[in-house]
Amino acid sequence: MRTLKALAEVFSLDFRGDPDTVIDGIGTLANAVPGQLAFLANSKYGAQLASTRASVVVLSAADADNCPCACLISDNPYTAFARITHLFDDGDDIAEAIHPTAVIDVSARIGNGVRIGPYCLIGRNAVVADGAQIHGHCVIGPDCHVGENCVLLPRVSLVKRVHLGQRVRIHSGAVLGADGFGIAFHEGQWIKIAQLGGVRVGDDCEIGANTTVDRGAIEDTVLENDVRLDNQIQIGHNVRIGAHTAVAGCVAIAGSTRIGRYCLIGGAAGIIGHLDICDKVVIGAMSLVTHSIREPGEYVSGTPILAKPEWRKNAARFKQLDAMARSLNALKKTQE
Amino acid sequence: MRTLKALAEVFSLDFRGDPDTVIDGIGTLANAVPGQLAFLANSKYGAQLASTRASVVVLSAADADNCPCACLISDNPYTAFARITHLFDDGDDIAEAIHPTAVIDVSARIGNGVRIGPYCLIGRNAVVADGAQIHGHCVIGPDCHVGENCVLLPRVSLVKRVHLGQRVRIHSGAVLGADGFGIAFHEGQWIKIAQLGGVRVGDDCEIGANTTVDRGAIEDTVLENDVRLDNQIQIGHNVRIGAHTAVAGCVAIAGSTRIGRYCLIGGAAGIIGHLDICDKVVIGAMSLVTHSIREPGEYVSGTPILAKPEWRKNAARFKQLDAMARSLNALKKTQE
Amino acid sequence: MRTLKALAEVFSLDFRGDPDTVIDGIGTLANAVPGQLAFLANSKYGAQLASTRASVVVLSAADADNCPCACLISDNPYTAFARITHLFDDGDDIAEAIHPTAVIDVSARIGNGVRIGPYCLIGRNAVVADGAQIHGHCVIGPDCHVGENCVLLPRVSLVKRVHLGQRVRIHSGAVLGADGFGIAFHEGQWIKIAQLGGVRVGDDCEIGANTTVDRGAIEDTVLENDVRLDNQIQIGHNVRIGAHTAVAGCVAIAGSTRIGRYCLIGGAAGIIGHLDICDKVVIGAMSLVTHSIREPGEYVSGTPILAKPEWRKNAARFKQLDAMARSLNALKKTQE
Structure with missing residues (x-):
């Protein structure tokens, strides 16, 4: 039972209204029903506040006077809301055990409290550290390391030499550690270059559904801590992405490019290989980066859409x- | 045994030629061999008619006089051809049974005549309605609903809270119901927002291979009836796509955008978040939509390709x- | 134990330095440690040669005099390096056997020396020829043919009527042979066109992670010999790609387009349907090809990225x- 007062205490927020107001779910300002909590973080939606049917709204002190119902007050309502959402999440569906159909190599090491779903494969010398959750149908290949409290949703492939830090969350269909695209042209045909590196993923990263991160040719492909990748992103071999950088869906980053910290890469943008992008760069949706960027700021290519x-x-x-x-x-x- | 006369009757078409002509397959006008049926729907290919070796051609009345062989006559030869193709399809390869290796949660409900292939996982409170075919290696997560006569080809993930209408067809590698990309930036790092909504897919939709449709943050991501998605499309959380809209491969649609009915979205186009696209809009291949569109018509961005x-x-x-x-x-x- | 002399002999290269120099790994010029072999193929990196700590460098005769350590000399150092890398590859992790959990249809034919990993499905009338390696969780559907010595990494789908030549390598999450996107609009709704063709892949092709190659509508989708596809590429139905063409990640090629031999398609480029691209065409990253190309050369669209x-x-x-x-x-x- 979550009451207004309890939420205020847990998240150290001020509140107005009946402390015993019960909150049983989350809604949008526009469509919430009584019993639900909504949030107002963007003044663009301020007009929806007056007519909301939510029982509680998370908002800034400036908006509190206009709130027709109980409220939780935060300097940063969006962050407060983000934290509260997890109370209403029913979690991932995975038993607290290792399913008997998981095929685990004798050389693999499995930590305490690890959960492994049906039909998973855990390969040669793989490590799954304490508290990790590996949902059904995941394939963890040779020499991979899954850090503490990682969550791999169903059907994730860690192909080879993939090292995950702690609390990494990877969504269904993602493939990490596949061969980088390394080929040499010789006498009319292609010769494959063996991909001898791996992938290193820092702590607290999230990797979206069907995203691919290739392993390095010689050294490793690297995602530093707290990198956030949306769905269907392609990260070429030997790319390095700095901490706290977020990448929207369908972005393609070619081999050996280095991206700084705190960057935001817009959806379906492309970055060619062997570039250096400094910290705090914002790339517009579907823009193509063809040269290194040495100044923070926002960059765009393309033309406006027209009839x-x-x-x-x-x-x-x-x-x-x-x-x-x-x-x-x-x-x-x-x-x- | 399919004869010209039988096809004419089944599809209510006029015909010319020997009613007992046997048709044992489908070919193109250019490459068909005797015994095959071809079609002529686009006058651009009219020149191929005179030399075709097909035994039967589906065409319009206007073209019938120029046909060197038997023909089936339709006001809409392409539609007639589309319907006829299914007679020559040998269907999907799946046994009429539930494979013993499928792991089905005790709380799941499985309808009559359902087929479930090897190694499928059916989670907590999932429903698979009558006549559905779930090919091998599919993962149907908690609180998912697969409507009557749906077909999930091998290796489809319905991660969580995905509701499919009737006769939905989903191709290999597609992921529906993964977490939407919701993060809040706070004091130098990202905080994840739990994704509490689901995905609702209407009747008669088709979803291509490796396409991803995220579940909503608070409310649902919605595909209305008869939406057709090609491969490798990314649909962000809380997007709504109107009935009868078709989306070509590799399109990226960012969160909370609403697309109308009867739209055609060209391949690899992008649509940024929180936009409204009205009915009957056509978006050019690889165009980027950056503002709402309120008038039906065709819209394009980009520059011509040059040496x-x-x-x-x-x-x-x-x-x-x-x-x-x-x-x-x-x-x-x-x-x- | 790999010595300088042994490598020189195996690859028919000249060398300088102590023939007994032992090489135990591969590194980059900049970061190699003693015992490792590096390469110098691009004069841009020439400055790194003087300070390299590698024990052996593969380079051209012109650079040999500046090499501070032992070297292997080649007219084409990159090719020589490509070949050498395979000596240091520990290969794919798959047992020399057919795993008992593989579900193999009685009508399938399995060659000599075939390895099949856990939980694979091999369908009706499928063929897996001698020496092929099918890693865990692969699905090989009806009427598919896997040629000699092919390697399918974990979680590859060959949906239906996919014919692979010899030595084809396919990465995790790839889907070949899903339905092409064929629909006809009739009286306000879409009618599906059955996809009656297949996919034919030549010898020595490589297909990247999460790439999709649809099967043809009537005839086949074709990749000729030695076609190299990176990750997350979408190949529409009835496309034909000429021998030795390489395609970078995230490219989208729409239906019925024909691409010549020895083409290079840049990352995230798009090619609309029903075009003809001649041999030896280079397409720039993220460029959109909207008309046929009849002259070899490099083609680009788009605008430069700007602040x-x-x-x-x-x-x-x-x-x-x-x-x-x-x-x-x-x-x-x-x-x-």
């Missing part, structure tokens, strides 16, 4: 841009 | 565009 | 480009 007839006539001029610039310069000279 | 030397000199001018526009305006003023 | 304020003011002019061109032409006429 097709408008797009067509303007895009047709793109290939005349250089000629236009030359004509313009010539005209300016004439003018002078 | 690299030509591209380089024109692209270099892109960053001078504003200066060029200002110069041009100045010149025009001088001129006046 | 956001600079991007914004220039991008805003993109939609005025046609008007600018018209104004400019008018001014030029006035001038004449």
Whole structure:
């Protein structure tokens, strides 16, 4: 039973309203029903506050006077809300045991309190540290290390030489440690380069569904601590991503590029190989980074979306841009 | 044994030629061999008709006179062809039974005539309704519902709180119901927001291989009826896609965006979060939608592909565009 | 024990230095430790040679005089290095046997020396030829053929009618032979077109993690010999990719497009359907190909990445480009 007073105490928040108000779920400001807790973190949604049916709203002190119901007050309502959500999460569905169908190599070491779901494979010299949860159908290959309290949702592959820190969470379908894309062209055909490195993932990282992180050619591919990867991201071999960087879905980062700390990479952006991106860089959605970036800030490529007839006539001029610039310069000279 | 006459009857089509012509397969106009049925739906391929070796061609009345062989006549030859193809499909390979290796939670409910392949996992409170086919290696997590006559090809994950309508078809490697990408930045690090919503998929949807559809943060991510998703698409949490919308491969749709009915989203297009796209919008391949669209029609972004030397000199001018526009305006003023 | 002399003999290379130098691993020029072999193939990294701690460097004759340690000399150091790497690869972790949990249809044919890992499914009329290695959790569907000495890493799906040549290597999460995206619009809803073709993959191809290759609608989707696909690529139905073409990660190729031999497709590029791309075409990263290409060479689309304020003011002019061109032409006429 979660009451307003209990939440205020657990999260060290001030509150207004009946301390015994019971909260039995989470809703949005617009659609919450009585009994639910909502939040207001963005003034854009302030107009929804007056009419909310939520029983409690998490908001800033500035908004408290306008709240029609009980509230929890935070300097950072979004963070407070983020923390509260976990009270209402029913967790992952996995038994507190190692399922008898898991195939575990005799050389693997399994820690205390580890849970392993049905049909998992744990390979040669793999380590699964204390408290880790490996859901069904995961494949943990040779020389992999799953740190303490990691959670691998169903159907994750750690192919080879993947080292996870603590509390890493990996979603279904992700593949870490597959061969990097290393090939040499010789006399009309491709020769494969063996990929002898691994993948090292720091503490508190999250890796989305169907994301791929290749293992390094010689040295390792590295995600530092608290890197957050959304779904369907491709990280090439020997990439290094700095701590606290967040990457949105479908981003492609080519081999050997280094990305700094506290960067935000927008959805479906691309970064070519062998670049250096410094700390605190923001890349726009679907932008392509083709050179190193040495100054923090926001970077974008591409053109605005237009109705097709408008797009067509303007895009047709793109290939005349250089000629236009030359004509313009010539005209300016004439003018002078 | 399928004869011209039998097909004409089953699909209510007129025909010309020997009613006993036997059709034992499907071919293209260009490469069909005798015994096969081909189709002509696009006048662009009309020239191939005269030389086809097909035994039967599905075509419009206007093309029938030019057909060198038997034909089936339809106002919509492509639709007629689409329907006929299913007669020649040998179906999915799955036994009419529940494989003994499937691990089914005691709280799960399994309907009549359900087929479940080897090594499937069916979790807590999951429902698999009558006639559904769950191929091998599928994982159906807690509180998921698979509607009547759905087909999940091998290795599909429904992670948590995924509700499928009837006759939904999901391809190998797709992941529905993984955590949405919800994080809050606080004092130098990321805090995860529990993802408390689910995914609701309407009737007759199809979801491609390795496509991901995240579950909602608070409310649900929704695909309405007859939504068609190709492969490797990423649908963020709380997206809503209207009925009959088709999305080509590799599209990325960020969180909380709403897409209307009867839209066509081109391959590898991107749509940023929190937008509203109205009904009957067509988005060009690899275009990026950065604002809401309120008028039906076709929208495109990007520049034409050029040979690299030509591209380089024109692209270099892109960053001078504003200066060029200002110069041009100045010149025009001088001129006046 | 690998010595300098032994390597020189095996790979027919000249060498300088103590023939008994022992090599126990591979490193980069910059970070190798004694005992390791490094390579210098790109003069850009020449400065690292003087200070390398590697025991042996593979390099060209021109660089040999500057080498501070033993060296192996090759006209093509990168190729020589590529070959040497395999000596230091510990291979894939799979027992020399068929695991008892593999579910193999009675109609399937399994060759000599085949290894099949735990929980694999081998379907109706499937063939796994001599020496193939099928890692755990692979699903090989009906009428598939795995050629001699192929390697399928864990969790690969060959859904239906997929024919692999010899020595094909497929990474975790890849899906070949799923339904192509074929739908016909009729009276307000979509009708599925059965996908009656297959996938044919030539010899020596490699297919990356979570890449998808759909089976054809009527005829087959084809990868010729020695095609190299990186991760998360989407190949639509009836695409044909010529021999020795390499495709970087996240590329999307729409249905029925034909790509020539010896092409290089940059990361996250897109190619729309029904095009013809000739041999020896190079496509830039994230470029979109919208028309057929009949001349070898390099092709690019898109705009350079800019700091956001600079991007914004220039991008805003993109939609005025046609008007600018018209104004400019008018001014030029006035001038004449």
